[in-house]
């Protein structure tokens with residue numbers, strides 16, 4: 170058996186050296202860019218949360234199991250990697266023991282003859298084989314050749330994926346051959362439990378050579394697989410747990426990431442701040458966390474399949490956004506890592522200096538500006554890739570360094586700068602809606618008025634846009650009826666800065682946020698209720714980054730609580746079939762799914778019907794990510810796509826809980842009405858409007 174041990178160990182040394190060299194290369198490449206100390210600091214400070222994330226996401230495969238068939242298949246294949254490590258301990262033990270004693274009858278100390286382990290090894294190997302069959306069927310059924318753009322694998326490296334499936338298949342059949350041959354020769358450590366290997370041993374002839382060859386094949390295929398893995402998308406086997414460990418908690422949604430230069434949060438007052446280094450302009454500006462994202466992408470396309478931009482024929486695919494950066498990073502890797510490129514040719518320098526975004530850049534501007542920041546990609550990504558963070562950092566560079574962004578958005582920026590709202594209306598108009606009510610609404614002068622509990626953050630749309638004003642008045646009235654004391658800022662309120670931040674104009678966001686935080690802190694505000702999910706998200710999740718910490722609720726959360734407490738009682742029946750549209754910044758970004766639905770379920774007569782894409786798979790209205798302020802020139806309009814879906818439920822009313830969704834869906838519904846594709850009575854309302862209609866007796 171000595172020759173077997175020699176061949177086995179030589180193969181191992183060669184493969185491990187090749188894999189180690191590649192690992193070193195990947196590490197060096199990932200660390201060429203700026204640091205990301207906040208990721209390490211967070212992981213260190215939240216060990217409990219990180220352990221939970223590893224258990225739930227990596228070992229529990231929570232996200233993947235949402236995709237039932239492929240999730241279950243992946244669960245078994247992944248666990249096969251862990252459990253079959255024991256088989257490899259046995260295989261190496263056998264070749265070494267065979268070389269020393271002439272008999273390869275090694276077993277793992279203490280547990281190595283236990284029938285339960287033998288069973289587990291055979292079971293997971295069989296489950297892995299079935300998983301491979303499932304993967305093959307899924308790949309054939311979802312082939313880009315037949316489904317084109319509709320396939321989630323469109324754009325992925327298909328050959329590499331089939332090669333990996335083939336290699337895992339080879340590992341499994343050689344596993345059974347080696348175990349069966351060992352059983353036939355009396356070298357198998359288990360006398361029970363191994364329900365495949367033991368019968369196989371009965372069927373195979375006694376042959377030392379067969380056992381030796383099978384062992385070498387089994388080890389050999391694993392080693393080739395190891396080398397393939399570190400050179401392919403299957404690198405995620407090693408990097409995904411790290412990516413999960415260092416991802417922004419809880420799920421890289423809610424707050425946008427802070428703008429950092431060299432790992433430090435940008436202070437716009439800092440005189441030493443280099444304005445050319447804001448955001449990401451070249452691949453070399455990517456932090457190691459960005460590279461971990463590149464290395465972790467499995468090319469599964471789940472993100473792409475959910476993306477509203479991709480689904481309406483725009484050029485943005487969140488998967489390709491990651492893969493294109495990764496491919497470029499690998500193309501320039503030697504030069505990025507070189508100490509000096511002094512003698513490099515023009516072509517090399519051009520490649521190195523290639524802009525991340527541009528007509529001739531790595532990412533086309535149409536890709537960058539198509540994103541609505543809806544979070545569908547981040548929500549689905551099984552390895553916690555942070556697409557929105559990539560997009561925002563690239564937008565920041567485009568906007569603040571290159572001054573390059575869709576010209577229509579420039580009007581919004583100017584209005585925010587000059588008037589504190591995206592429409593450029595006078596701040597004095599912010600309190601006009603109050604005059605349309607038949608009760609007093611308290612205005613904050615300097616301080617919150619005595620006895621008030623909540624500051625009602627009305628938001629720019631809620632104060633200035635006619636359709637959204639209806640929600641504002643409904644919420645004010647409901648709070649009044651329930652006896653909740655509240656006040657509003659009126660002209661002292663300015664835009665939270667969300668559209669500026671999502672556009673990439675961090676400086677303007679900072680300015681507006683600081684102004685608002687100063688107002689709120691001086692007024693002594695503790696609790697805020699907001700009707701706009703974008704305001705809600707910014708106040709609750711982003712203002713703490715700048716020192717503004719408040720207890721913030723969305724109006725659907727507060728109203729649902731008031732209904733539960735009996736302070737609001739819906740009595741008037743609304744005999745309508747209603748379908749609810751989840752606003753992305755309320756649902757996916759902040760996980761508020763149940764309260765709007767709870768409110769509707771309490772209104773007598775309401776019949777609700779979910780759209781196919783709802784809750785965490787809800788489909789965007791097209792307004793987020795500052796898209797509300799840009800033209801939608803490519804593909805089908807996202808709001809039309811959403812309304813088409815709503816119409817399949819044949820609703821009397823479409824409900825939502827966001828002023829921007831109201832506008833987007835309302836516009837698409839009006840268009841449908843004009844074309845005769847929707848009934849004249851169809852309208853879009855906020856759930857607060859439904860509630861007030863039912864709480865107030867018909868007059």
Ligand code: SF4
Nearest residue numbers: 476540541543544546
């Ligand atoms: S955030 Fe939404 S629009 Fe942007 S890439 Fe992800 S899925 Fe697409």
Ligand code: SF4
Nearest residue numbers: 466467469470472550
């Ligand atoms: S980014 Fe995530 S969801 Fe998208 S293809 Fe890669 S691994 Fe899959």
